[in-house]
Amino acid sequence: ETIRQFAEERLESAGTSGETRAAHAQYFAGLEAAILAQWDGPRQRDTYAWFTVEMPNLRTAFRYAADHGDLECGSAIATYAAMLAYWVQQYEPSAWAEELIGPAKAVDHPRLAQLYITASLCFMTGRIDDFLRYTEAAEVAIDSGRFDHVPVLYEAVLAGGYLTAVSPEGCVQWCRNTIARNAKDHRYVLPNLVFALEFAGDHEEAVALSEELFDNVNVTTNPALHCAVLMAYGYTHGATEPAAAYEALRRALAIAQSNGDRQLESSVALNLSSVAANYADPEDALEFVALAIRTYCESGSFGLVSGPMGILVALLDRLG
Numbered sequence: 582e583t584i585r586q587f588a589e590e591r592l593e594s595a596g597t598s599g600e601t602r603a604a605h606a607q608y609f610a611g612l613e614a615a616i617l618a619q620w621d622g623p624r625q626r627d628t629y630a631w632f633t634v635e636m637p638n639l640r641t642a643f644r645y646a647a648d649h650g651d652l653e654c655g656s657a658i659a660t661y662a663a664m665l666a667y668w669v670q671q672y673e674p675s676a677w678a679e680e681l682i683g684p685a686k687a688v689d690h691p692r693l694a695q696l697y698i699t700a701s702l703c704f705m706t707g708r709i710d711d712f713l714r715y716t717e718a719a720e721v722a723i724d725s726g727r728f729d730h731v732p733v734l735y736e737a738v739l740a741g742g743y744l745t746a747v748s749p750e751g752c753v754q755w756c757r758n759t760i761a762r763n764a765k766d767h768r769y770v771l772p773n774l775v776f777a778l779e780f781a782g783d784h785e786e787a788v789a790l791s792e793e794l795f796d797n798v799n800v801t802t803n804p805a806l807h808c809a810v811l812m813a814y815g816y817t818h819g820a821t822e823p824a825a826a827y828e829a830l831r832r833a834l835a836i837a838q839s840n841g842d843r844q845l846e847s848s849v850a851l852n853l854s855s856v857a858a859n860y861a862d863p864e865d866a867l868e869f870v871a872l873a874i875r876t877y878c879e880s881g882s883f884g885l886v887s888g889p890m891g892i893l894v895a896l897l898d899r900l901g
Contacts (some may be wrong), residue, residue, distance in 0.1 A: 585651035602645045609642040610654035613661045617732075620665065623802045629841045633663040642679050655681055656692040660735070663699045667738055668805065670843045670880030675702035679715075685772055691729040698735045704742035707883040712746050716755075723762070724896070727741075732771060733763040740773035745884055749780035772809035793818040797831070804840040808833045812849050815856065823860035830856060847876040851889050858896045866896055 646655035678699035704712035743752035777819035778787035816831035854869035
């Protein structure tokens with residue numbers, strides 16, 4: 582912090598502060614495509630490490646852009662930073678997107694639909710009313726065809742919000758709409774559709790889709806997608822093939838933990854605790870549910886902590 586203050590004073594005294602800060606914001610905005618491309622591959626963990634190190638720079642760059650009306654830089658930084666932050670359970674950048682919605686709406690900025698989608702990540706902190714408001718506005722913006730395309734990854738992430746805040750049927754519809762809008766590449770949303778179908782009571786379709794994904798899981802080089810497919814398979818096969826489901830979920834947890842993906846680590850641990858409670862070791866189940874509760878609480882994911890808490894209640898009752 583002292584070095585930062587010293588450098589700021591030198592910039593001010595040299596009269597180049599504004600020029601340098603603008604260049605700094607443009608630099609981090611310009612990294613969007615490269616960072617997201619790296620995320621969608623075997624070096625995904627490197628993007629999380631990069632994000633953790635560069636978060637102060639991203640914050641500073643966004644702040645300058647937002648304060649100086651630079652919607653191009655500000656919206657780019659807010660959207661891709663929020664997507665990276667989601668996987669490591671850090672939700673500050675979604676608030677940056679919220680901040681820009683008003684100015685972007687006033688000028689029909691091309692990224693308005695993306696900003697609505699990114700702001701909708703507020704469901705992770707339990708802000709359900711705001712989630713519903715933003716997703717409704719996002720669908721209107723997307724359907725209008727007047728704004729930039731929303732990457733399918735962004736839409737897929739919000740499927741969990743629909744499952745949490747709306748209904749399983751609402752989540753199925755969101756997933757199907759996302760697939761229709763992204764006919765060429767909708768792989769990210771398919772594991773979410775499995776969960777939505779299962780929650781909605783369409784077990785046969787959920788199982789069929791999970792098995793299709795599972796049979797092709799080794800094709801993907803994206804660790805998050807690999808993990809999500811294994812988790813979907815484990816969830817749908819927990820009652821009929823508990824040993825296979827348990828093995829798939831253990832593999833998924835290992836991938837999430839080695840990849841530094843706290844969001845998937847929490848989700849897989851939640852599913853593992855349920856399978857372990859019913860078909861494996863109750864002590865393992867306690868360990869998994871504790872992991873899920875701890876990570877959700879530490880990150881402020883209050884909208885999701887009720888899941889492992891419910892499993893914990895049932896588990897403690899079973900253990901007497």
